[in-house]
Amino acid sequence: MERTRWAVLGPGVISGFFARALPRSEHGLLHAVGSSDSARAQAFAREHGAPVAGGYAEVLGRDDVDAVYVGTVHTTHAELCIAALEAGKAVLCEKPVTTTAADTRAVLAVADRASVPFLEAYKYRFGPLADELRRIVRDGVIGRPVHVEAAFGGASPTRTGRLFDPGLAGGAILDVGGYPASLAVGLATWAGLVTPGTPPALLSADGLVGDTGVDEWASATFGLGGLIAAVHTSIVHGQAPQVIIRGSAGVLEISSVWGSRIASGPEIVVRTTGDPRRIALPSVDPMAAEADAVSLALVEGRREVSAMTWAESVLTAEVLERWRAALD
DSSP states (O other): OOOEEEEEESOSHHHHHHHHHGGGSSSEEEEEEEOSSHHHHHHHHHHHTOSEEEOHHHHHTOTTOOEEEEOSOGGGHHHHHHHHHHTTOEEEEESOSOSSHHHHHHHHHHHHHHTOOEEEEOGGGSSHHHHHHHHHHHTTTTOSEEEEEEEEEOBOSSSOSGGGOGGGTOSHIIIIIHHHHHHHHHHHHHTTOOOTTOOOEEEEEEEEEOTTSSEEEEEEEEEETTEEEEEEEESBSOOOOOEEEEETTEEEEETTSSOOSSOOOOEEEEESSSSOEEEEOOOOOHHHHHHHHHHHHHHHTOSOOGGGOHHHHHHHHHHHHHHHHHTO
């Protein structure tokens, strides 16, 4: 297949990781950079070897751009995604797609009408560990999942910038809380416990909205079709990365389900009967893998990527919205 010609919208830190991942992908290359600041776009393009740089509209209007990666702040995702989709480009959008479930549905409705791929970029969903986890759950290796405990977060070195800016939808829940929330949604989906339209049930919530006006840490317990999910997140202190998934016939322990920005997680421990079984898995660059997933969907004429379906994006958005509202 021909290489997918990618444009990066938003030349920030996370976009830099994506640009460096593309050479490790099988099907993609960086072709263009778009920004509201032309100087930043040109500097990013020079750094990463993209031949084209310009404003958002200029980049989206080009016939030689096949797909776009949206790496801007949360509050600009919807507008840029819709513009890219209406221009006929496949879209890989950094999580969260938007700050509300209604806006996420609106973006997906445009993707549906445009008949082009759209994927929310939860990078941990890609690679051998994610594939094995889905297989274990779908095959019922530990029976029916009944409880998951998952956390993600860390301590920001300063209380400034977009993370602590309510005007840019800062805060722990939207920035990193989506990881444990979307994992719980995935588990419930893979086990057949929820169907599209199944609402999440908020059972409890706690957290701290700091002086900056954003949630600095938060915990919640959700019900998802019989699965109980205890989720935790923070931008002011570290979070133990281990995920524990309890099923009716066993337990899964994953020390690093999230991996890193350059490597997927290495191992799943399965506890059923007898001694624990350790499944060692090869690592891949998850950002390269998610880019390839979009490329394959584009070539095959699919709008969705099975690793993170649109229904899962909507349900995750609903979980995050209810979680945030509980702290108001």
